[in-house]
Amino acid sequence: MEPHDRFLNVVDVEATCWQGRPPAGQVSEIIEIGLCVVDLQTRERVERHRVLVRPERSTVSAFCTELTGLTQEEVDGGVPFAEACALLEREHHARSRAWASWGDYDRKQFERQCAAARVRYPFGRRHTNAKAAYSAAHGLPRRLGMDGALRHAGLPLEGRHHSGADDAWNIAALVLDIVAAGAWPT
Numbered sequence: 001m002e003p004h005d006r007f008l009n010v011v012d013v014e015a016t017c018w019q020g021r022p023p024a025g026q027v028s029e030i031i032e033i034g035l036c037v038v039d040l041q042t043r044e045r046v047e048r049h050r051v052l053v054r055p056e057r058s059t060v061s062a063f064c065t066e067l068t069g070l071t072q073e074e075v076d077g078g079v080p081f082a083e084a085c086a087l088l089e090r091e092h093h094a095r096s097r098a099w100a101s102w103g104d105y106d107r108k109q110f111e112r113q114c115a116a117a118r119v120r121y122p123f124g125r126r127h128t129n130a131k132a133a134y135s136a137a138h139g140l141p142r143r144l145g146m147d148g149a150l151r152h153a154g155l156p157l158e159g160r161h162h163s164g165a166d167d168a169w170n171i172a173a174l175v176l177d178i179v180a181a182g183a184w185p186t
Contacts, residue, residue, distance in 0.1 A: 005040065006041050009092055009094060010100050010101070013033050014068045015030050016061070026057060029081070030053050030055075033051040034165035036048050038172050052077065054076060054081075055075060082119045086122070098127075
């Protein structure tokens, strides 16, 4: 059994999206789950994961592909949403491990999709909005987007913005910045 509160899952999702409203009969669904494990004791990013999820009630638009780099063909090879949630629990201790995301979108998207699909919510209650924590740690008057926070912290954007795996990796770097400032909420 792993030590309590040593590891943190940093999660970033990408979902089907459109320029404007969704087409009739389609809803935004998670198509990629990026996850980076942070060791809060050693203060380093120790694992990086990407789970592609096959959408069931939507398709990947050209706008979505341009934004995320994901294509319909790619996500067609992904796992069903229920399987992705079970994998988070089984392989990443999602129910017992604290987790963070940049803002509340990711948490709310999981809650909505789990309710709609009647799938068990894979996470425990210990969620931190890293966007709010970063703003508080640095005394900022407004919350920055991830890319703005990276610039503010003097950190590089590694990989592609709006790639779940790359964004989780970058958010984890910002989490470590907050930890280094002694301001990570416990």
